[in-house]
Amino acid sequence: MPSTVKNATLLFLGRRIVRARALLGDPAARLLDISPQRDPYPVYESVRRQGVLVKTKMGVYLTASHELCAQLLRDPGFGPLRAGALSPVDSSVEVDGRRLVNPVEESFLVRNPPDHTRLRRLVAPWFTPRGLRAQTATVERVVEEYLDEVAHRGTFDLVGDFAARVPIQVIADLLGVPGADHAAFARWGKALVNALDGVRDLGEMRALHAALREFEEFLDDLVARRRRHPGGDDVVSALAAHDDLSREDLIATTELLLVAGFETTVNLIGNSALAVLGHPETRARLLADPGHADAVVEETLRHDPPVQYTVRVPFEPTEVAGVRIPKGAPIMLMLAAANRDPAVFTDPHRFDPDRADVREHLAFSSGIHYCLGASLARMEGAAALRGLFRRFPGLTAAGPVRRRPSRVIRGAAKLPVATNVTKQHPIVQTIS
Numbered sequence: 461m462p463s464t465v466k467n468a469t470l471l472f473l474g475r476r477i478v479r480a481r482a483l484l485g486d487p488a489a490r491l492l493d494i495s496p497q498r499d500p501y502p503v504y505e506s507v508r509r510q511g512v513l514v515k516t517k518m519g520v521y522l523t524a525s526h527e528l529c530a531q532l533l534r535d536p537g538f539g540p541l542r543a544g545a546l547s548p549v550d551s552s553v554e555v556d557g558r559r560l561v562n563p564v565e566e567s568f569l570v571r572n573p574p575d576h577t578r579l580r581r582l583v584a585p586w587f588t589p590r591g592l593r594a595q596t597a598t599v600e601r602v603v604e605e606y607l608d609e610v611a612h613r614g615t616f617d618l619v620g621d622f623a624a625r626v627p628i629q630v631i632a633d634l635l636g637v638p639g640a641d642h643a644a645f646a647r648w649g650k651a652l653v654n655a656l657d658g659v660r661d662l663g664e665m666r667a668l669h670a671a672l673r674e675f676e677e678f679l680d681d682l683v684a685r686r687r688r689h690p691g692g693d694d695v696v697s698a699l700a701a702h703d704d705l706s707r708e709d710l711i712a713t714t715e716l717l718l719v720a721g722f723e724t725t726v727n728l729i730g731n732s733a734l735a736v737l738g739h740p741e742t743r744a745r746l747l748a749d750p751g752h753a754d755a756v757v758e759e760t761l762r763h764d765p766p767v768q769y770t771v772r773v774p775f776e777p778t779e780v781a782g783v784r785i786p787k788g789a790p791i792m793l794m795l796a797a798a799n800r801d802p803a804v805f806t807d808p809h810r811f812d813p814d815r816a817d818v819r820e821h822l823a824f825s826s827g828i829h830y831c832l833g834a835s836l837a838r839m840e841g842a843a844a845l846r847g848l849f850r851r852f853p854g855l856t857a858a859g860p861v862r863r864r865p866s867r868v869i870r871g872a873a874k875l876p877v878a879t880n881v882t883k884q885h886p887i888v889q890t891i892s
């Protein structure tokens with residue numbers, strides 16, 4: 461069977477099994493089967509009520525405990541899960557006779573030391589506070605440019621017309637993608653991000669493979685150009701200068717920065733804006749003090765994080781919270797549920813940018829895989845929120861919010877807003 465068809469079939473069967481088990485009441489399946497339009501937090505609470513670690517019939521373990529999530533993320537005896545044959549791009553996928561690099565499976569996001577350490581170190585310098593200071597002015601300029609474009613319209617889509625445009629521009633600049641290629645870069649980014657939750661059919665699988673193939677060709681060409689003209693201060697120039705770095709590692713590392721830094725940040729901006737639209741007292745504070753944007757972004761990361769969960773597997777058979785866990789058994793660490801653990805956060809379901817312990821949240825994970833772009837994401841989120849409400853202090857929801865069709869990534873796909881109306885519209889969530 462051709463690998464594309466085999467992968468699509470496996471993914472389709474996987475989804476059928478999840479649906480069947482959800483109907484039978486299996487907590488893991490219920491979680492994976494939540495409609496992205498529904499509020500997932502009551503389901504997380506039902507898992508919490510069942511115990512610190514919940515064994516499910518699907519062979520997956522679940523935890524909503526902040527303490528256990530943090531412990532396992534920092535435990536060197538556990539590592540990330542690799543989807544293997546269930547990945548939409550497994551190691552056998554070839555397009556035009558060439559194997560495709562998998563942007564997630566082959567990146568350092570799911571690799572273990574020493575490879576993880578070696579690859580993360582190569583790109584870490586771009587994410588230090590010093591490196592970021594240089595980028596703040598650029599991000600503020602990009603925010604103002606996009607707000608200029610929507611200012612005359614009266615209504616616009618806060619996600620498509622604004623939030624989605626800021627991070628892609630920032631990553632393109634970081635990687636050193638020439639301006640003429642930004643539109644194609646945004647298209648590849650969207651194709652990769654859409655596949656994060658798996659692909660639904662053969663058509664989507666083929667579209668993903670075609671986008672990856674195009675992106676790889678673009679990167680091969682960009683790397684060749686950077687090798688001919690070295691010395692640039694962008695990430696691709698730096699990676700191209702490492703002769704000992706394999707083509708696969710270079711491509712996977714570059715693609716990881718695009719995948720990890722794109723949709724997550726779009727949803728941080730969208731979720732923070734939703735929080736301000738839904739909390740008049742937060743809006744009043746933000747208007748009086750634009751510096752309050754940092755606290756709003758941080759509390760949004762806790763209260764409604766863009767990445768809802770991650771997975772860890774033990775390298776050896778072990779015992780966790782009194783439960784025997786076989787080697788390689790996946791434990792779903794429900795980061796969004798951990799962020800509302802009453803053992804850590806007082807009145808956890810309340811949105812409160814003033815809470816003192818907000819930084820205890822796990823929205824950026826913990827341990828060696830702690831989000832490399834956390835400071836960049838915070839800076840982008842706060843700059844976007846400050847700019848948005850400074851420009852449009854009376855911004856209001858102007859139609860129903862459509863949620864992203866995703867369970868891992870939580871946020872709005874469409875958020876219509878009006879800039880110059882006096883009447884406040886209720887924020888209504890709809891099904892896409």
Ligand code: HEM
Pocket residue numbers: 540568569570580631716717718720721722724725728765766767770771823824825826828829830831832833834836837
């Ligand atoms: C609000 C925005 C963001 C959120 C919520 C987020 C969340 C996360 C999480 C939860 C992880 C760890 C997953 C795990 O432990 O299994 C992670 C890893 C990572 N993130 Fe982010 N991220 C965001 C923005 C960014 C940005 C802007 C970049 C860079 C441009 C970035 C780059 C990375 C990288 C490279 C990793 C892998 C780190 C490693 O494995 O060592 N992220 N992110």
